[in-house]
Amino acid sequence: MKSMKKVWYVTGASKGLGLALVKKLLSEGYRVAATSRSAETLKKQVGPYNEDLFLPLEVDLTSNESIERSIQQANSVFGGIDVVVNNAGYGIGGTVEELSEKEINDSFNINVFATINVIRNVLPLMRAKRSGYIINIASIAGFAPATGWAMYGATKFAVVGLSEVLAGDVKDLGIKVTVVAPGAFRTEFLSHDSLVLPENKIEDYKSVRVSHARYLTMNGQQAGDPERAAEIFIHLAEIPEPPVRLFMGTDAYNRAKAKIDALDDELEKWKDLSFITDFSG
Ligand SMILES: NC(=O)c1ccc[n+]([C@@H]2O[C@H](COP(=O)([O-])OP(=O)(O)OC[C@H]3O[C@@H](n4cnc5c(N)ncnc54)[C@H](OP(=O)(O)O)[C@@H]3O)[C@@H](O)[C@H]2O)c1
Numbered sequence: 001m002k003s004m005k006k007v008w009y010v011t012g013a014s015k016g017l018g019l020a021l022v023k024k025l026l027s028e029g030y031r032v033a034a035t036s037r038s039a040e041t042l043k044k045q046v047g048p049y050n051e052d053l054f055l056p057l058e059v060d061l062t063s064n065e066s067i068e069r070s071i072q073q074a075n076s077v078f079g080g081i082d083v084v085v086n087n088a089g090y091g092i093g094g095t096v097e098e099l100s101e102k103e104i105n106d107s108f109n110i111n112v113f114a115t116i117n118v119i120r121n122v123l124p125l126m127r128a129k130r131s132g133y134i135i136n137i138a139s140i141a142g143f144a145p146a147t148g149w150a151m152y153g154a155t156k157f158a159v160v161g162l163s164e165v166l167a168g169d170v171k172d173l174g175i176k177v178t179v180v181a182p183g184a185f186r187t188e189f190l191s192h193d194s195l196v197l198p199e200n201k202i203e204d205y206k207s208v209r210v211s212h213a214r215y216l217t218m219n220g221q222q223a224g225d226p227e228r229a230a231e232i233f234i235h236l237a238e239i240p241e242p243p244v245r246l247f248m249g250t251d252a253y254n255r256a257k258a259k260i261d262a263l264d265d266e267l268e269k270w271k272d273l274s275f276i277t278d279f280s281g
Helices: 014-029 039-046 064-078 101-129 148-172 206-217 226-236 251-269 270-276
Strands: 007-010 031-036 054-060 083-086 132-137 174-184 245-248
Touching: 007 014, 007 039, 007 226, 014 031, 014 039, 014 206, 014 226, 014 270, 031 039, 031 064, 039 054, 064 101, 083 101, 101 132, 101 148, 101 174, 132 148, 148 245, 174 226, 174 251, 226 245, 245 251, 251 270
Parallel strands: 007 031, 007 083, 031 054, 083 132, 132 174, 174 245
Antiparallel strands: none
16 A cells, blocks of 8 residues: 655755755655756665655756646656655855856756746645645745855845745645755755856955855864754644744854844834834824
8 A cells, every 4th residue: 555644845855955855754654756957866865765655856947847847747646745845956155246147047046946936836736735835945044144145145035035925825725834944054065066156256355255265164064964954844744833934953043043133223223214204194
């Protein structure tokens, strides 16, 4: 008899958080459709698997057609999709004027538009069943971004913004949404294969180079454990009322708290100017 556990669809699964999640799900008997730019690499990284449980999908996340096909395939093989994790994404450092139009557009295509297209394609299935759960992986950079990561911050703020509104829009349809904001996790995120830095660096931005150097030295030392993150994603999908936002990691929590305090101070400090623009009377 086929497993009745939830069906998951995870993007960007050949390494890092996505791979840790897929392995954990399979070890617990969930059915998983997972995407990668290379199905071969994905299969190799996952190791021997049960074909009743795992559907590796080669997907070009810059193509809505490719995303749509993969969701239809997962739906027809497993008879539905219960949980979607928009995980694929990458870091992009550099200032607004250093990054080329292509570098910027490529990052939005993966970090933002792929997420939107996955959601657009899966919602009709979830709406029909009046149930489903969407986890969008943003970043602490989508709430409290750091010097030198303007475009990464922009893409992840977009993911946070759309997730917060989506959560409200689909609430009455039985669909839940959580946007996860991880701090630093020990994945391939900071490796040369994943991270993008601008081809065209401008001398003047000295503090930006210092910030990037500091991040690069963290590679392999990050406090966040991808296997623990995987456990949390599974837990979130099993509880009746998951949060709309989850900051993941003590560093993410601390950065979020400092940002909230700074926001609060600024809000109050400039309150007079904020209030002055209403029509009087
Ligand atoms: N690790 C951290 O410190 C950290 C912190 C905050 C947020 N995040 C977010 O967490 C998510 C997972 O990242 P990770 O830490 O697991 O990094 P990772 O080890 O580099 O894995 C990233 C995954 O995203 C996919 N991906 C990366 N670049 C892509 C591209 N250009 N086109 C299509 N897919 C691409 C890859 O999929 P395939 O190679 O399988 O196609 C890969 O499996 C990302 O959204 C990232 O922004 C990570």
